[in-house]
Amino acid sequence: MSLPEIVFRVGGAAGDGVSSTAESFAKMCSRSGLHVWTYSSYQSVIRGGHVWTQVRGSPEPVLSHGTVPNVLVCLNQQTMDVHQGDILAGGAIVYDSDLVKPDPSRVAKGVRLLGMSLRKLAQTITPNAIVRNTVALGAAVRLYEIDFRHVESAFQDIWGDKKPEIVEQNVRAAKLGADAVDRAGGSLHLGVPFPEEPRYLMTGNEAVALGALAAGVRFHAQYPMTPASSILHWMAAHGPAHGVVVKQVEDELAAMNMAIGAGHAGVRSMVATSGGGFCLMVEAIGQAGMTETPLVAVVVQRGGPSTGLPTKTEQGDLNLVLGAGQGDWPRGILAPRHTQECFDLTAKAFNLAEVYQTPIVLLSDLYLGEGFRTVDKLDFNVPIVRGLTAADGGAIQGRFKRYAYTDSGVSPRAFPGTRGYQFVAATDEHMENGELISDVLAGLPEFVEERRKMHEKRMRKLVGLRKDMPPPELWGSANADLTLIHWGSTWGPAHEAILHVEEEDGVHVNSLEFPTLFPFHADETLRILKGVKRTLSIEGNYTGQFARLLRAETGYQPTFSFPKYDGEPFTWREIADKILEVVA
């Protein structure tokens, strides 16, 4: 935290190429060896609106998108109006002087105003207007003193295969921006050190797709929905080469039911969506619980309810996934905290789903799913555990007892195509051999007993599932004055806030966090809570859905709470301020 860092913000209207400009910049940072964390703020329009992306790069690990930028690029007036006051002394604002005017009274002293005729400069190279972004990008690269070869290599990767002339044009355009900075006083001399050891850069959604691939997913069905769509995009482009059938289907009902069909047939099967799409899947997810079909469902949360804030982040769907489907059935809910965990927990989810023959939900969100972050090299050599299959089931007489009563609640399954193990998987209540209890037998004394036993068999899976799912973790100082309680993507800003208040304010804070949300690790949680003083629960929703779960499972009520439901992710500064407020 002590080393100087890059906090770059670029803004314009949708259609101005803001996100691709920021993505290229993020790539240049990760290639120069920086740790990177991005956040994009956008709206649900194709053209217009106010779009901005922040890229934070540091030679030290970063935990959030940071607060105020040291370089701002304004592609339109609105960006200037909204953000010009954020830049601190020593920073710079690059703007398109043909379209944008700063208000010097709102800009801090010591901020360099670098108006450039971005469009005219670009037009000296190509009539393609979007190239003006590259001129601005070149300016930012020079202001931060990023090695220009990363500009060339990034463009080479984006266009090199198909359009070498575009690479050449963009490199020249970036040089024009860099030269303009040189003429206007040169770099900002921030002194950011560049390790020059390239780092892997990806979104949480991409990490989920990679985790699924590593775990051997062979069927993926999805209906497009922000912010989960990029899972479909990556899978559609890369899955088939690895033998993955990737289907964009007619609706989420189809996605869930197809995934169940594929899981029943014996492949590792996945769906991905956001809360609104999961609402539709709820119709069928209990069917997977009842027929004991493994599958992995990824829910990338956005602002709700209803269609809510499609392009904004929230942690408001925990109640939905906890309560999805009528009746009781065993489920697992995992919540990755960061990009690496998106990979790890997705891979793990496939094992849990197959070992316990039930759906596992992975609860992510827009901030985590769409943000680009650097990760260490992912290890694809993940363990693959497929659980009990018919080969372990012994010789079959009569109809295969697919749902045999066992102590673990898990019965050996058989894939269609396996000789001699024919059975019917039924979503109605059924006996050990799959025969229905519902039609003419329900209510008869013997079958009242059968129903009870079958239901208990399924629900017994929760015991093993809980044991195999990652427990809560206490991170940070042993003797803290305050313990943060949080889950999911709040991890980064929360940890960064803790580092700040410990270093700058001498306040000792630690953090209790939950990669598993259900089945709840009540005993471990209580054990940890017995050793902490006061707690502050931080959640991206109004009612404190996780705090409620915690209370229901442990009886524990957090001392303080900090809800956020404005659509924006927590920043470390907000959390640090709240910490200081409650410990004062």
Next chain:
Amino acid sequence: MKLAFELETYKSEVKPTWCPGCGDFAVLNALQHALTELQLEPWNVLLVSGIGCSSNLPQFLSTYGFHAIHGRAVAVAEGAKLANPDLHVIVTGGDGDGYGIGVGHFIHAMRRNLDLTYIVMNNEIYGLTTGQASPTSEMGMKTKSTPIAGVIENPIDPIALALSSGATYVARAFSGDVKQMSELVAKGIEHHGFSLIDALSPCVTYNKINTYEFFRKRVYDLNKEGHDAGDLKAAFLKALEWPVVQRDRIPLGLFYRNDKVPTYEDLEPAYKKGNPVKQPLGVADADEILKEFL
């Protein structure tokens, strides 16, 4: 020659719970005959159904089965077929299940031309829920849910719908003629592509209009009347004979068959690696995959 699989091979020990005289018995019988004729290995057949009287059918066969939820049988079947294209996947259900709540999946499965066989036991009523109107109930039909003016919506025309959605095998059968039904089902299973068999299967308890007698008076074999099943336009004209345009002549038989259309499986890029369910798990070339992220 002794067959490897007798009719009995395909029967399960579970006895049907249908009402005596139900048209669905004939469909079960026809399906058992079709499987016997084709000598399909019971363990390589997956029967998928939804909810309703007809959807109990997989329980009564000794193949693999999946008894799913209302309207979603086709989607479950698609997933299973895509995961293991070597399976013979047959979907069974009723008119409410397939033409009502599940009509979206039905249309999309046909436009995909997946190699599935869909047998819809069409009794023009909701039987298991005790007699409400169905999407194929006739205009004017009084039911528990349409007691005053009767049905005031046009019935779905499954044959025309299938023809316009891209199904490549479209047939109609009747529970009063098990022999013709078995032939149509067997050819449908053999057909490489999506096959629909709309099976007129009277509900003797709740539908007092579309009875065996009602159909016997009106049905005829369109193939015996010289219909060319390779002619899509002629098939559409035959489809319009019933139920939407008129009520007096009901064509049975094969309306349309096209073996030249590639199936979804023929085009699916993932199958270059082989049958997904038979692929080893794990990734060999992780470095290659990760390259784009560096």
